[in-house]
Amino acid sequence: MAAGASDVLELLGVSSAIMSAIETGLFAALLEQPGSAAAIARRLALEPRATERVLDVLAACGLARVEGEVYAAAPALVDAAERVPGGRDLLLTMWSHTPELLKRGEPFVRMDVERERHYSAHVSALGELFAYSADQLAAHIEDAPARVLDVGCGSGVWSLAIAERFPGTSVVGLDLPAVLAPFAARAKDKGLSDRIATLPGDMFEVEPPADFDLVIIANVLRLERRERARELVRRMSRAVRPGGSLLIVDALAHGTEEAERARAVYALHLALRTEAGGVHAPSEVRAWMNDAGLVELEAIALPAKVGALGALRGWKR
Numbered sequence: 001m002a003a004g005a006s007d008v009l010e011l012l013g014v015s016s017a018i019m020s021a022i023e024t025g026l027f028a029a030l031l032e033q034p035g036s037a038a039a040i041a042r043r044l045a046l047e048p049r050a051t052e053r054v055l056d057v058l059a060a061c062g063l064a065r066v067e068g069e070v071y072a073a074a075p076a077l078v079d080a081a082e083r084v085p086g087g088r089d090l091l092l093t094m095w096s097h098t099p100e101l102l103k104r105g106e107p108f109v110r111m112d113v114e115r116e117r118h119y120s121a122h123v124s125a126l127g128e129l130f131a132y133s134a135d136q137l138a139a140h141i142e143d144a145p146a147r148v149l150d151v152g153c154g155s156g157v158w159s160l161a162i163a164e165r166f167p168g169t170s171v172v173g174l175d176l177p178a179v180l181a182p183f184a185a186r187a188k189d190k191g192l193s194d195r196i197a198t199l200p201g202d203m204f205e206v207e208p209p210a211d212f213d214l215v216i217i218a219n220v221l222r223l224e225r226r227e228r229a230r231e232l233v234r235r236m237s238r239a240v241r242p243g244g245s246l247l248i249v250d251a252l253a254h255g256t257e258e259a260e261r262a263r264a265v266y267a268l269h270l271a272l273r274t275e276a277g278g279v280h281a282p283s284e285v286r287a288w289m290n291d292a293g294l295v296e297l298e299a300i301a302l303p304a305k306v307g308a309l310g311a312l313r314g315w316k317r
């Protein structure tokens with residue numbers, strides 16, 4: 001991204017404009033009501049000329065749009081503010097917490113500590129965010145799994161996309177009790193209520209039967225330290241029947257400048273909102289799968305840029 005000195009200047013300029021827009025309330029003002037730079041500056045008690053300069057940088061980056069003299073939030077910003085779990089606050093405020101994180105190591109929130117409370121509130125929005133990628137992943141599955149276990153299912157976006165594709169598929173959603181309501185709600189919306197069952201409990205304690213054609217662990221390993229993540233892969237591989245497969249969806253995209261940047265940014269995002277969450281190296285996740293007896297690992301690219309999302313599937317022979 002930063003190939004030379006001029007790139008460095010531009011990168012710093014863009015980040016400075018973005019961070020000041022968060023801190024001074026410019027983003028929030030744009031989202032609330034469009035206006036001229038002078039009017040927005042008046043609303044926020046800012047200096048008008050500087051406000052216009054920062055708004056122009058935001059517009060040049062695709063975060064604001066300008067028509068004549070009127071600035072408004074760009075559709076992508078409106079979309080992100082509405083769709084990102086936690087809404088506007090988590091989208092904007094959390095990033096301004098990075099200096100605190102640097103100085104004291106204190107995250108903005110601890111989603112991995114109070115999991116049930118946070119995830120019961122957020123997984124429906126996550127489901128919407130991942131829906132397109134989930135459909136793409138489902139389109140990649142050819143073997144029409146009859147029984148699917150979705151570990152830490154949240155909204156069930158990944159498994160239910162597979163159930164939508166194959167009329168013979170039924171899904172067991174494993175999650176903390178309060179998080180199973182959004183799973184049941186998504187299944188109902190999709191007319192799949194009669195093809196789901198729930199398994200409430202802690203994924204490190206419940207013992208699912210060992211007869212699943214497909215076990216999915218999507219966006220869950222990132223909440224665990226290395227040893228626990230590895231243990232979860234090992235535990236849940238036991239639920240795969242011989243001939244079945246385990247599918248991991250996580251921050252697994254890598255190898256291009258864009259993917260590496262997305263993983264690094266996502267790792268910082270996790271550091272801001274969890275105590276122990278982190279992005280695991282794709283090579284490590286592969287090794288855990290191999291150690292758990294899964295072979296013929298296949299990497300599946302996903303369209304979502306969010307969280308450097310990618311998938312890995314391995315078979316139990």
Ligand SMILES: C[S@@+](CC[C@H](N)C(=O)[O-])C[C@H]1O[C@@H](n2cnc3c(N)ncnc32)[C@H](O)[C@@H]1O
Pocket residue numbers: 115116119120123126127130151152153154155156157158174175176179201202203204217218219220223
């Ligand atoms: C980031 S969300 C992912 C949800 C869904 N798989 C997806 O990709 O949209 C993590 C999920 O793991 C669940 N989870 C976290 N720790 C768990 C545990 N110890 N036992 C069961 N579920 C857990 C959370 O409740 C949440 O639904």
